[in-house]
Amino acid sequence: MNLREVVRQRKLLLQSGVLEKLSSLQPAQALEILLEAEKKAEESKQVVITLDTIDFVLSEKNQGKKASQAPVEVEKAAVTPQEMQAASDAASGFVHSLKIPPFKKFDCDGTVEDFVSHFRNRFAKLSTMLKNRVSASNGVTSIEQAKSSIERRKSRIIGMVGNKSITKKGNLRFEIEDDTGVMTCVAQQNKPAMEKAQELWLDDVVGVDGAYSQGLFLVENIVWPEIPMRQKRLAQIAEDVSIAFLSDLHVGSKYFLEDRFEKALGFLNGAGSEEENGIAKTIRYVIIAGDVVDGIGVYPSQEKQLVTKNVFEQYSLLGQYLKKIPRHMQVVICPGNHDAVRDAEPQPPLPSEFVQEFSQDNIHFIPNPCMLEIHGLKIMVYHGTSFDALVSNSQKLGDAFDHPEKVAVEMLRRRHLCPTYGEKPIVPSPEDGMVIEDIPDIFHFGHVHKNASFDYNGTVIINSGAWQGETDYQKSMGRKPSPCLMPVYNLRTGVLKILDFNEESEGQKRAKT
Numbered sequence: 001m002n003l004r005e006v007v008r009q010r011k012l013l014l015q016s017g018v019l020e021k022l023s024s025l026q027p028a029q030a031l032e033i034l035l036e037a038e039k040k041a042e043e044s045k046q047v048v049i050t051l052d053t054i055d056f057v058l059s060e061k062n063q064g065k066k067a068s069q070a071p072v073e074v075e076k077a078a079v080t081p082q083e084m085q086a087a088s089d090a091a092s093g094f095v096h097s098l099k100i101p102p103f104k105k106f107d108c109d110g111t112v113e114d115f116v117s118h119f120r121n122r123f124a125k126l127s128t129m130l131k132n133r134v135s136a137s138n139g140v141t142s143i144e145q146a147k148s149s150i151e152r153r154k155s156r157i158i159g160m161v162g163n164k165s166i167t168k169k170g171n172l173r174f175e176i177e178d179d180t181g182v183m184t185c186v187a188q189q190n191k192p193a194m195e196k197a198q199e200l201w202l203d204d205v206v207g208v209d210g211a212y213s214q215g216l217f218l219v220e221n222i223v224w225p226e227i228p229m230r231q232k233r234l235a236q237i238a239e240d241v242s243i244a245f246l247s248d249l250h251v252g253s254k255y256f257l258e259d260r261f262e263k264a265l266g267f268l269n270g271a272g273s274e275e276e277n278g279i280a281k282t283i284r285y286v287i288i289a290g291d292v293v294d295g296i297g298v299y300p301s302q303e304k305q306l307v308t309k310n311v312f313e314q315y316s317l318l319g320q321y322l323k324k325i326p327r328h329m330q331v332v333i334c335p336g337n338h339d340a341v342r343d344a345e346p347q348p349p350l351p352s353e354f355v356q357e358f359s360q361d362n363i364h365f366i367p368n369p370c371m372l373e374i375h376g377l378k379i380m381v382y383h384g385t386s387f388d389a390l391v392s393n394s395q396k397l398g399d400a401f402d403h404p405e406k407v408a409v410e411m412l413r414r415r416h417l418c419p420t421y422g423e424k425p426i427v428p429s430p431e432d433g434m435v436i437e438d439i440p441d442i443f444h445f446g447h448v449h450k451n452a453s454f455d456y457n458g459t460v461i462i463n464s465g466a467w468q469g470e471t472d473y474q475k476s477m478g479r480k481p482s483p484c485l486m487p488v489y490n491l492r493t494g495v496l497k498i499l500d501f502n503e504e505s506e507g508q509k510r511a512k513t
């Protein structure tokens with residue numbers, strides 16, 4: 001059996017250059033050294049067999065000594081890549097900068113008062129954003145004032161959208177409501193405002209420009225709270241620091257692409273090509289946007305799609321993978337609709353009973369959604385469960401399953417992650433936790449299983465795709481996932497690289513030659 005077959009059969013991860021080094025030896029000696037190095041790596045809990053380990057085993061053989069007779073050398077060889085990185089961090093003075101906001105519960109009793117407070121809170125937040133827009137600095141009036149103003153006087157009113165319909169004449173009629181009353185608005189066919197009126201979703205909070213006449217507000221323009229157009233912000237840091245984005249692992253599913261995920265973990269541990277290792281060295285953060293396991297009972301007959309049918313075992317398996325992420329990387333995890341938390345959003349962080357096995361100081365559990373701050377940049381993490389409902393709201397989003405970034409743009413325009421109430425379970429807590437209050441520098445989501453990225457008004461939108469292959473459901477719906485792509489974003493340079501673990505990397509190819 002040649003070395004390549006041994007590496008493949010034993011599922012070994014080798015640091016770049018290890019196979020070349022072994023290939024320079026006699027085959028029998030190379031095999032002996034490799035197996036000895038595997039043992040040493042296991043003893044020291046190394047995920048990857050490094051050149052240092054090979055060198056150590058070689059020197060041990062050359063000296064004819066056992067490891068126990070050379071304690072200093074053993075210690076050197078037992079240093080894991082993580083520990084080496086930690087030592088190098090300490091030497092270079094690198095300090096992680098990760099701020100997770102205090103967790104808010106967003107609970108309610110489901111009373112009428114809760115619903116009223118929820119919508120009032122949303123209206124207050126979004127109408128303030130609209131009033132602060134430069135274009136709205138003059139002429140915002142309440143609905144009550146607009147109704148009592150002189151005939152056809154132009155003004156801007158701000159309200160929440162309801163009751164949208166097409167009239168017999170082909171005009172679009174809708175209502176908007178503020179604290180003072182309800183206004184019936186009409187966007188006339190063939191007028192520029194018609195196109196914008198067609199984009200309105202129920203419960204949107206918008207500014208409507210127009211004039212009041214004979215009981216109706218004749219619409220000339222519509223504005224959404226939006227995020228302002230601005231330059232992409234970069235982290236003010238001296239060295240390259242990157243975030244690796246993951247989502248939708250679906251551990252426990254028969255479609256979970258375990259071998260490719262292992263490859264990705266190998267990459268994080270420095271088992272890639274020289275170029276890949278250059279990228280991996282910059283990664284200090286890993287953000288995972290939900291659906292980390294496949295769960296149980298998420299949809300009818302799900303058990304037929306599972307290889308691990310116990311949710312605790314699914315999380316336990318997940319933990320085994322997460323422990324392979326180098327300790328110098330801060331790992332942040334939010335739940336998704338397949339995870340073991342309530343379905344209604346905002347979702348709390350994963351409960352400790354599921355994750356205590358892998359609770360370690362570099363792994364952080366956050367709610368869904370959550371706005372993080374990393375080296376001064378605002379990173380919004382949201383699983384993306386509202387995606388399906390939003391797509392069904394809009395003709396404009398007809399191709400959104402291939403272009404999920406388009407839905408993220410609509411969320412940013414509306415400054416809300418699930419504008420239409422009732423289509424997806426949302427907790428009607430007195431405070432609306434789905435409002436996008438701060439402007440994110442990066443908006444990371446998942447759920448769609450389709451990798452995508454887009455720069456919208458200076459916000460970098462990233463959908464990290466999935467680590468689950470095409471499911472029967474996706475096949476029946478004609479949706480093509482794009483699994484096993486890992487976006488890595490450099491916070492200092494603003495460069496986004498998408499690493500593909502579907503194909504063998506150069507380093508991995510070399511490992512098999």
Ligand SMILES: [Fe+2]
Pocket residue numbers: 248250291336338447448449466
């Ligand atoms: Fe998913």
Ligand SMILES: [Fe+2]
Pocket residue numbers: 291336337338383385446447448
């Ligand atoms: Fe999902």
